[in-house]
Amino acid sequence: MEPIYWNCIIAHSITAFSYFGIPIVIGVFFAKTKATIPSQFWLAFLLSGGFILFCGFHHLLAIFEPHSAVSLLHLGVLDLMAFVSLSALLYLMPTAYQIVKAIAKSQEDTRELQRSQQMQQLFLDHGPFGAYIKDEQSRVLYYNQEIQSRFSVDPQEWLGKTDSEFLPDPEEGRRVMENDQVVLKTLRPLKLIEEVKISDNDQPCYWLSFKFPFTDYATGAYRIGGISIDITESIEAQRSLTDLNQQLEEKTLELETKKRELIYLSDMTDMLYSCESEDEVYQVVALTCSKLFPNMSGSIYRIANSKNYVQMNSFWGGKITSKEIFSLSDCWALRRGKLNILSPRNLGLICSHLIQPVRGTHLCVPLFAQGEVVGILHIDALEEISPEDQQTTEIIARTLGIALNNLSIKQRLTHDSLRDGMTQLFNQSYMQSITEQRLAEAERSGQPLSVIFLDIDNFKSYNSRYGHVTANILLQGLAKLLLKSIRSFDIPCRWGGEEFVIVMPNMTLEALRKRVEQLRLDIEQMQLKDGDQILQSITASFGIAVSEPGITVKDLLNRANQAMLEAKRTGKNRVREYVNTFN
Numbered sequence: 001m002e003p004i005y006w007n008c009i010i011a012h013s014i015t016a017f018s019y020f021g022i023p024i025v026i027g028v029f030f031a032k033t034k035a036t037i038p039s040q041f042w043l044a045f046l047l048s049g050g051f052i053l054f055c056g057f058h059h060l061l062a063i064f065e066p067h068s069a070v071s072l073l074h075l076g077v078l079d080l081m082a083f084v085s086l087s088a089l090l091y092l093m094p095t096a097y098q099i100v101k102a103i104a105k106s107q108e109d110t111r112e113l114q115r116s117q118q119m120q121q122l123f124l125d126h127g128p129f130g131a132y133i134k135d136e137q138s139r140v141l142y143y144n145q146e147i148q149s150r151f152s153v154d155p156q157e158w159l160g161k162t163d164s165e166f167l168p169d170p171e172e173g174r175r176v177m178e179n180d181q182v183v184l185k186t187l188r189p190l191k192l193i194e195e196v197k198i199s200d201n202d203q204p205c206y207w208l209s210f211k212f213p214f215t216d217y218a219t220g221a222y223r224i225g226g227i228s229i230d231i232t233e234s235i236e237a238q239r240s241l242t243d244l245n246q247q248l249e250e251k252t253l254e255l256e257t258k259k260r261e262l263i264y265l266s267d268m269t270d271m272l273y274s275c276e277s278e279d280e281v282y283q284v285v286a287l288t289c290s291k292l293f294p295n296m297s298g299s300i301y302r303i304a305n306s307k308n309y310v311q312m313n314s315f316w317g318g319k320i321t322s323k324e325i326f327s328l329s330d331c332w333a334l335r336r337g338k339l340n341i342l343s344p345r346n347l348g349l350i351c352s353h354l355i356q357p358v359r360g361t362h363l364c365v366p367l368f369a370q371g372e373v374v375g376i377l378h379i380d381a382l383e384e385i386s387p388e389d390q391q392t393t394e395i396i397a398r399t400l401g402i403a404l405n406n407l408s409i410k411q412r413l414t415h416d417s418l419r420d421g422m423t424q425l426f427n428q429s430y431m432q433s434i435t436e437q438r439l440a441e442a443e444r445s446g447q448p449l450s451v452i453f454l455d456i457d458n459f460k461s462y463n464s465r466y467g468h469v470t471a472n473i474l475l476q477g478l479a480k481l482l483l484k485s486i487r488s489f490d491i492p493c494r495w496g497g498e499e500f501v502i503v504m505p506n507m508t509l510e511a512l513r514k515r516v517e518q519l520r521l522d523i524e525q526m527q528l529k530d531g532d533q534i535l536q537s538i539t540a541s542f543g544i545a546v547s548e549p550g551i552t553v554k555d556l557l558n559r560a561n562q563a564m565l566e567a568k569r570t571g572k573n574r575v576r577e578y579v580n581t582f583n
């Protein structure tokens with residue numbers, strides 16, 4: 001019986017060891033892997049562990065119980081139980097480790113997934129963008145905190161509603177829903193800018209929206225996901241930049257216009273300084289104004305020398321809207337000596353020189369020369385004349401007045417430099433210069449150039465009898481007679497003292513003889529007075545010469561002078577012509 005006893009003891013010992021070893025091994029593995037038992041399995045785990053432990057206690061107690069006879073079948077079952085228990089323990093050790101490790105990994109994955117979901121939720125809720133999910137009917141299933149704060153709504157307020165139901169403007173909501181349907185129809189992502197107003201704010205907000213379709217695997221239905229970024233500041237900045245660019249372009253065009261105006265005004269000033277007559281001055285100003293004001297008309301008026309009326313001297317543009325001649329009192333600019341404007345926006349004083357009915361805008365700017373009003377610059381337009389154009393017009397008027405004044409001074413100086421102060425006939429210097437020009441023209445055209453040299457007879461005795469003052473009256477009277485007796489293009493000159501020269505282009509010798517003979521008779525019959533005193537009549541001796549090819553001015557004048565001296569020598573008060581015998 002002794003072997004059977006020890007067989008039972010050993011079998012119970014191995015079985016108890018195995019039963020106690022199984023929970024110990026599993027507990028060590030759980031502790032080593034830091035795995036935890038899911039809450040739903042705690043009861044099953046405790047019951048299973050209690051069962052194994054109690055089975056172990058049963059076999060442990062069996063070791064110390066008094067020996068009783070057992071059948072061979074019972075002994076076989078005990079041995080088999082010991083073998084199976086030990087085998088289960090030995091086999092369970094690596095398997096339990098893998099199971100517990102798998103449980104630990106699963107738990108770690110679960111925790112990682114939870115952390116990831118939490119991070120995702122934090123990302124969506126705290127990101128600087130609006131995030132939302134909608135169903136196939138565009139009903140909101142989710143929206144993040146950014147949308148909640150921007151639209152001042154609760155987390156549940158919009159759930160189950162469409163955009164047209166909660167947005168302030170239903171039309172905006174309808175457009176947003178149309179964009180959602182485009183995503184569902186095409187099943188492709190959509191990027192667009194949506195304009196949505198926020199409650200209590202009339203200014204719209206602009207959102208850069210990214211919408212995309214996805215499938216809800218729990219139900220199989222399509223969902224619309226969206227992320228919207230507020231780009232209102234960017235849009236406003238872009239608009240501001242666009243406005244600045246437009247303003248810059250306008251300023252650039254304005255500067256180009258100003259530059260062009262300065263060029264026109266500079267060219268006008270240069271040309272005005274080169275003008276030789278008032279007509280040229282008016283042409284230059286008219287040309288400049290037509291460039292500066294292509295859509296306007298204008299005219300230049302000068303006050304007549306009599307100061308009784310104003311007359312138009314130049315006109316440019318379309319239809320004439322002002323009288324060509326009017327009195328000084330008809331223009332407010334002339335009355336006041338300052339600019340006068342009449343326009344639909346500026347109902348000023350109406351000048352009487354404007355032709356009725358008066359339409360559009362009319363600007364009258366006075367012209368000043370040496371502080372005196374000498375005329376006006378009149379501008380008229382269908383539209384308003386801008387302050388800048390008014391300023392430009394005043395500059396033109398001021399420049400025009402200066403040019404007219406300079407031209408007057410220039411002409412006076414030119415007249416004084418070309419004329420003899422006593423008789424107002426051309427002086428010797430100018431006569432010689434212009435005769436060279438006329439002689440060159442005569443040779444080129446094949447026409448003759450004639451010269452008359454005359455000298456007053458017995459002038460010294462006349463001067464001694466009446467005195468210098470009366471002698472000057474004689475010279476002035478003779479000069480007037482000469483001007484009446486010649487053509488407008490003939491050149492009369494006081495050669496010096498009592499000697500005079502007349503240059504006559506395009507006159508044959510025969511016609512010249514008749515003309516000079518008549519002039520001699522007119523001088524002989526001329527009567528002059530010094531106050532009430534009738535002066536003694538005078539006579540003059542004449543010498544004439546006609547040009548030949550290649551002759552010089554000096555030779556031509558010498559020939560006429562020699563002929564005059566011959567007339568003096570042969571009795572005075574007669575006409576002699578130059579012939580070759582005088583060589």
